[in-house]
Amino acid sequence: MFLHGKDRRLIVVSNRLPFSRYENENGEVKWEKASGGLITALEPILYDLDGIWLGWDGHSAEQSGEERSRLFSVKEIPQPSNVKLEEGKDYKIGCVPIKEDEVESYYNRFSNGTLWALFHYFFEKSHIDLSDWKTYCQVNERFAQYIDDIAREDDVIWIQDFHLMMTPFYLRQLRPRQEIHFFLHTPFPHTDILSILPWQDDLLGSLLCCDTVGFHHKQYLKNFLTAVDVLKRSREVPGEETAGDRGPLTYANPISIDFKLVDRTSREPAVIERKNEIRKKIASPKMILGVDRIDYSKGIRRRLRGIEHLIKTHPEVQGEFFYYQLVIPSREGVDAYKSLKKEIDELIGRINGKFATGLWMPIHYNYGTVPFAELVALYLAADIGLVTPLRDGMNLVCKEYIAAHSDNDGVLILSKFAGAVAEIKNCLAVNPYNIEEIGDAIYRALVMDETERKRRMKKMRKNIGSNDIGKWLEKCLNYFEQARGERKK
Ligand code: GDG
Numbered sequence: 353m354f355l356h357g358k359d360r361r362l363i364v365v366s367n368r369l370p371f372s373r374y375e376n377e378n379g380e381v382k383w384e385k386a387s388g389g390l391i392t393a394l395e396p397i398l399y400d401l402d403g404i405w406l407g408w409d410g411h412s413a414e415q416s417g418e419e420r421s422r423l424f425s426v427k428e429i430p431q432p433s434n435v436k437l438e439e440g441k442d443y444k445i446g447c448v449p450i451k452e453d454e455v456e457s458y459y460n461r462f463s464n465g466t467l468w469a470l471f472h473y474f475f476e477k478s479h480i481d482l483s484d485w486k487t488y489c490q491v492n493e494r495f496a497q498y499i500d501d502i503a504r505e506d507d508v509i510w511i512q513d514f515h516l517m518m519t520p521f522y523l524r525q526l527r528p529r530q531e532i533h534f535f536l537h538t539p540f541p542h543t544d545i546l547s548i549l550p551w552q553d554d555l556l557g558s559l560l561c562c563d564t565v566g567f568h569h570k571q572y573l574k575n576f577l578t579a580v581d582v583l584k585r586s587r588e589v590p591g592e593e594t595a596g597d598r599g600p601l602t603y604a605n606p607i608s609i610d611f612k613l614v615d616r617t618s619r620e621p622a623v624i625e626r627k628n629e630i631r632k633k634i635a636s637p638k639m640i641l642g643v644d645r646i647d648y649s650k651g652i653r654r655r656l657r658g659i660e661h662l663i664k665t666h667p668e669v670q671g672e673f674f675y676y677q678l679v680i681p682s683r684e685g686v687d688a689y690k691s692l693k694k695e696i697d698e699l700i701g702r703i704n705g706k707f708a709t710g711l712w713m714p715i716h717y718n719y720g721t722v723p724f725a726e727l728v729a730l731y732l733a734a735d736i737g738l739v740t741p742l743r744d745g746m747n748l749v750c751k752e753y754i755a756a757h758s759d760n761d762g763v764l765i766l767s768k769f770a771g772a773v774a775e776i777k778n779c780l781a782v783n784p785y786n787i788e789e790i791g792d793a794i795y796r797a798l799v800m801d802e803t804e805r806k807r808r809m810k811k812m813r814k815n816i817g818s819n820d821i822g823k824w825l826e827k828c829l830n831y832f833e834q835a836r837g838e839r840k841k
Contacts, residue, residue: 361507362403365499367463367515368447371393371412372428383429386410387680387721388645390537392748396610397825398443406498407444412452422446423502440816445514447541448498457487460685463515466549469688472649472743475548477688485551489518495837496522503530508832511562513537520698521558533832534562534600536747537607539771540572546811556583560598563835566828568746568771570604577602597649601835605827606620607746611820617728626729634733635711636674640799641734643727643749644741646719647681649693651742651784652679653699658702658740658790659714666795671712673798675738679719693719731756736797737764740784746771750779754812762809763797765790775815778808824826 355717370391372384388476401678404423423444433739450458469478496519499509510533512520520532546552556579567573580599617623631639640659644650644723658676679696683689700715707714731737737753747770754764754776766773780793 356730361560362398362510363395363406363499363503363507364394364403364510364512365406365516365519365779366394366512367389367409367459369405369409371426376640384514388635392609392752393607393821393824394820395511396613398742399441401443402441403443404502405443405579406448406495406502407445408450409447412450412455421706424585438529445499446497446502450494454487454491456685457484459493459515460683462488464683464686465688467514467517468538468649469550469726470545471541472742473539473541473650474547475545477648478548478665480550481552483548489554492516492518493522495519496526497599499523500526500631500793503527505530507531509533510535517555518558520561521554521582524561531832531836532562533564533566533828533835534559535566535828536745537568539569539743540567540576540579546575546579546791552579552840553583556580560599563839564601564603564831566602566829566831567604568606569774572745572771573602573604601838603827604829605824605831606771606819608816608824609748609751609755609821610822611751611755611817614728614731614752615680615758615817617725618732618756619760620725622691623725623729623732626726627732630729630733634674636672638673638735639733639739639796640673640675640797641753642675642677642738643680643730644678645680645691646689646696648688648736649680649743651740652677652692652696654742654784654787655740655790656696656699656703656715657787658794660706660792661787662794663707663714665791669795669798670709670714673714673794675715676730676734677715677717678722678727679717680721681719711796727752728756732759735762736794737762738790739765739770740782740790741770742767742784744770746770748772750776751816754809754816757813760806760809760813761802762807762810763800763805765797770835775819776812777815778811 368386370805371385372386374382374384376382413564423446425442425444427442461481466478466480466484470474495516500523503509508531509523512535514536520534523530523532531613560580567576642652642655644652663670700717705714726764731753737750739747739750741747746768750764750770750772763780764776765775766781769784770779773779773781780797782793784790
């Protein structure tokens with residue numbers, strides 16, 4: 353993979369870096385590997401292109417006292433014991449400081465409270481607050497200043513996601529000729545929803561300052577173009593004077609995973625042994641798996657009630673399956689997330705209390721993270737992957753589930769509101785709001801015969817295997833190239 357230019361560097365900019373910095377009780381600085389969809393997708397690219405990743409390290413600016421614009425190699429970071437760096441590969445990171453009160457306002461309240469909720473269609477959870485919007489702009493401007501500090505004229509700046517939607521606007525003012533690209537990892541909502549946000553024009557105007565703007569799904573792209581159209585017809589576009597008359601090149605390109613890495617890991621003897629161990633520990637013939645960041649958009653509660661419905665309508669399945677739910681802690685500073693953990697705990701307790709018999713319990717639950725190899729062993733061990741977000745930009749868990757099934761077996765149940773469903777035709781697609789439908793789909797998956805399971809899994813593997821993260825990057829870089837060409841005309 354290359355960037356069409358000898359000295360051109362790729363600078364990825366996202367709110368969070370793939371490592372979090374914290375201080376232990378002895379005041380020593382420690383690093384922890386972070387996880388999440390954006391990191392899974394972008395880290396292999398950074399390694400491949402020896403790029404630069406600019407973002408926040410999760411530490412408040414008051415504590416970190418980081419030297420402005422210092423870039424350091426990931427090799428310099430003392431790695432946690434469960435992280436193996438790829439031999440001979442490296443990339444650099446730079447930390448943008450965020451103060452404690454800004455974390456509250458810009459990150460917890462505006463990004464994760466207002467924008468995340470709105471973009472996932474939970475508009476009633478989306479609170480509108482002018483002072484949070486101002487902090488969002490202030491932090492976005494700081495990101496632009498940090499980029500300005502380190503970027504060379506020829507560098508390709510690639511800004512990621514909803515936390516930094518105003519950064520293109522500020523950066524364009526500092527760098528009228530710089531190549532600026534943006535990719536959104538969430539859905540882009542319909543204009544009816546977007547127009548709830550008083551500052552939608554500013555966000556749209558900022559994205560119009562980019563050379564390219566990318567989305568996971570053609571529906572999100574369509575929603576964006578409609579919103580721009582409405583905006584252009586109604587008023588002057590903020591930021592247009594700096595963007596010039598060339599609008600961005602817009603595209604839909606579904607993000608993916610490092611298929612080969614997951615597939616290869618699933619064939620490692622230690623992983624297969626671990627998978628056998630997991631299966632042995634489970635007294636039930638079938639294992640169902642859910643893996644989600646804790647988030648109301650992931651549909652965990654309705655999914656659990658789908659399992660309850662399954663047991664109620666098919667009591668014969670008791671003892672025949674085992675549901676394992678891995679929940680990854682996330683956004684612990686946001687109120688809506690704190691109460692969710694309690695609700696999930698209580699719901700699991702209630703369902704287990706109602707249906708557990710002897711040594712059998714329908715739901716097992718782990719709140720925490722596991723190393724990558726363990727995650728692959730869990731995917732491989734699971735007869736059914738249950739992925740039912742109420743709304744999801746893409747969803748990488750379902751793609752990883754497919755990639756880990758190098759045994760060509762397994763059934764994927766997938767929400768029709770996940771971006772990924774457009775590419776995965778051989779899953780069992782469900783309406784994640786419909787508890788009965790979830791229960792019925794699980795039953796169908798439990799009784800599906802081996803021939804059908806394998807036929808479906810082979811097709812899904814072929815599709816995801818040939819559209820992996822490398823393909824996604826190649827397409828994005830081609831769009832960058834195309835935009836570059838059009839700019840020169
Ligand atoms: C956002 C969008 C979009 C999870 N637990 C562990 C772990 N993970 C990894 C998974 C997977 C990732 O986290 C989760 O990715 P998703 O795509 O499912 O979800 P979000 O974090 O919400 O991601 C989403 C994505 O960005 C990319 O554009 O698909 O729609 O919401 O890769 O494997 N990894 C490890 N241990 C864990 O315990 N190692």
